[in-house]
């Protein structure tokens with residue numbers, strides 16, 4: 026049974042939606058999307074469409090941060106500008122593979138929770154903590170798993186797409202890790218801002234995904250990818266332990 030959409034979400038955690046043309050149908054919860062079972066013939070096609078839109082959220086969030094924080098340090102603004110370009114390339118790569126395999130833009134509903142959650146945060150350091158250090162770091166884990174899966178299925182085109190994407194995402198997480206660490210070093214109170222932003226984002230994320238949307242996450246943590254992305258070994262160990270516990274508790278329930 027579908028859950029009611031509006032009543033279960035706290036509107037203060039979400040900002041405005043990004044602009045989309047009339048081809049797109051935006052949903053606010055995971056349960057209202059087309060969540061095909063693993064063996065469904067449209068599973069992969071729907072994934073390309075969803076991922077393409079998520080990458081679009083990545084472009085929009087990065088561009089919004091450039092527009093909202095014009096006096097941030099030049100180095101971090103340059104990294105964010107490069108990120109805009111990378112994410113735009115990811116949108117194009119996913120659009121190409123989606124259309125080449127028979128997809129039609131807008132044929133599946135999309136979620137825009139990343140933009141709504143992240144652009145709603147007031148400080149640049151909080152946005153980078155949520156977008157890059159949290160959502161995109163989970164993306165590194167997910168893409169590593171997807172590369173293995175594509176390789177097992179003999180889908181070389183997809184292996185190459187994911188490998189290119191993965192290399193870029195690691196750089197996005199790394200510059201955010203460095204910037205956040207530097208900000209906290211200069212002003213330890215920033216750690217509290219970051220913690221508050223992460224708590225709000227994780228509450229909002231759970232309101233979008235629900236138990237159903239996170240129950241079947243099979244991948245754990247790409248330890249090598251996370252170390253390359255600038256996480257400390259201890260942080261990687263904690264992330265790995267959390268992911269293992271989460272998976273074990275879902276399997277037990």
Ligand SMILES: [Fe+2]
Pocket residue numbers: 080083111112115190194
């Ligand atoms: Fe991306």
Ligand SMILES: [Fe+2]
Pocket residue numbers: 083108112161193194197
């Ligand atoms: Fe990224």
